[in-house]
Amino acid sequence: MKINTKSLIYATSLTIILATLLTIIAELSKLLKDFLASITGHHWVTKGLFALIIFIAVYFFFASSKDYKECKKEIYSVIAITIVSSLAIFLFFVWHFLSK
Amino acid sequence: MVSSLIGIHAALGEIAIFAFIWVFIELLNPSEQRIKRAKKAAVIGVILFFMSWIVGGYYYVNYYGKNVKPIIKEGPVPWAHEIFTETKEHIFLFLPFLSILTLGLIHKSGKALIKDKKTRSSILTLTFLIVLIGLAMAVMGYLISTGARAALEAKLL
Numbered sequence: 605m606k607i608n609t610k611s612l613i614y615a616t617s618l619t620i621i622l623a624t625l626l627t628i629i630a631e632l633s634k635l636l637k638d639f640l641a642s643i644t645g646h647h648w649v650t651k652g653l654f655a656l657i658i659f660i661a662v663y664f665f666f667a668s669s670k671d672y673k674e675c676k677k678e679i680y681s682v683i684a685i686t687i688v689s690s691l692a693i694f695l696f697f698v699w700h701f702l703s704k
Numbered sequence: 705m706v707s708s709l710i711g712i713h714a715a716l717g718e719i720a721i722f723a724f725i726w727v728f729i730e731l732l733n734p735s736e737q738r739i740k741r742a743k744k745a746a747v748i749g750v751i752l753f754f755m756s757w758i759v760g761g762y763y764y765v766n767y768y769g770k771n772v773k774p775i776i777k778e779g780p781v782p783w784a785h786e787i788f789t790e791t792k793e794h795i796f797l798f799l800p801f802l803s804i805l806t807l808g809l810i811h812k813s814g815k816a817l818i819k820d821k822k823t824r825s826s827i828l829t830l831t832f833l834i835v836l837i838g839l840a841m842a843v844m845g846y847l848i849s850t851g852a853r854a855a856l857e858a859k860l861l
Contacts, residue, residue: 607808616805620798627794646765648793652757655797659804675809679826682805683833686798690837694791701786 611666613678617685619659624689626651628696707767713760714845716752720803721838723749727806728831731824734817739810746807749834753800764793776851780858784851792844795837802834 630637630647640647672678723745730742768789776785809827810817817824 607812609809609812612805612808616801619801623794623797646769649761649765651794652761652797655801659801674820674823676822676826679809679823679830682802683826683830686802686833686837690795690798693794694787697787697790700790701783704786 608663608667608669608671609675610669610671610678611663613672613675613682614666615659615663617682618662619655620682620685620689622658623651623655624692626654627693631696631700707763707771709759709763709767710845713756713763714842716756716759717838717841720749720752720756720799721835721842723752724803724806724831724834724838727810728828728835731810731817731828731831734824736815736818739814739817742810743807746803746810750800750803750807753803757796757800760796772848772852775855775859776848779851779855781851781854784848784854788844788847788851792841792848796841799834799837799841802830802837806830806834 626640630640630651637647640650643650644653726745727742727749730738730745734742773785773789776782776789806827809823809830813820813823813827817827
């Protein structure tokens with residue numbers, strides 16, 4: 605199978621962004637967290653499956669699109685998204701703990 | 705009883721980090737042979753991150769939640785769970801996807817990485833980020849274990 609780096613970059617970026625948003629929103633909404641838990645029995649398992657499904661779906665959705673000739677800027681975008689998302693999750697849980 | 709799954713999870717994750725350190729070193733000054741080795745190392749890293757995810761996930765859902773989490777939360781350092789377990793379990797989810805991306809980029813770029821320094825630098829930075837997040841996972845794992853130990857010591861003394 606020929607790899608499409610554009611769809612791979614889109615899939616990774618969207619997976620990280622959506623997993624981060626789902627994590628934070630589910631902590632703020634008991635209703636959503638309970639709903640996630642009701643799907644697989646544990647909210648974290650559902651989040652993992654959700655991330656996997658998003659990654660595969662986004663990759664195949666863009667797989668036939670025209671690929672990048674070069675993608676260094678897009679790789680740095682994924683790096684920036686990962687750093688911001690990681691910090692957002694960490695700082696959210698620090699805030700969540702301190703605000704209890 | 706201490707679950708051996710946490711040791712297996714940590715070992716798989718740490719070997720995956722080593723695999724990406726190997727990728728990083730191969731790409732510093734690449735040749736055709738080094739790029740082939742980098743691909744192999746990245747495949748190993750991807751497989752190990754997924755295995756670490758499955759083993760760690762099984763431990764987290766079936767053992768940690770029932771046996772370790774309540775002890776840490778009642779102990780002297782509840783933040784070990786409230787901040788670090790929560791952060792670790794969610795940021796970990798990024799690693800399998802970042803590692804697949806790295807493997808795909810190396811596979812697609814192939815020999816071009818020998819001359820294309822800019823793309824190579826970006827892939828090196830991405831690989832370095834995977835290693836850094838992996839090391840952060842190990843440090844957070846240590847802090848969580850410390851939280852459990854502190855709670856058990858507080859109960860015993």
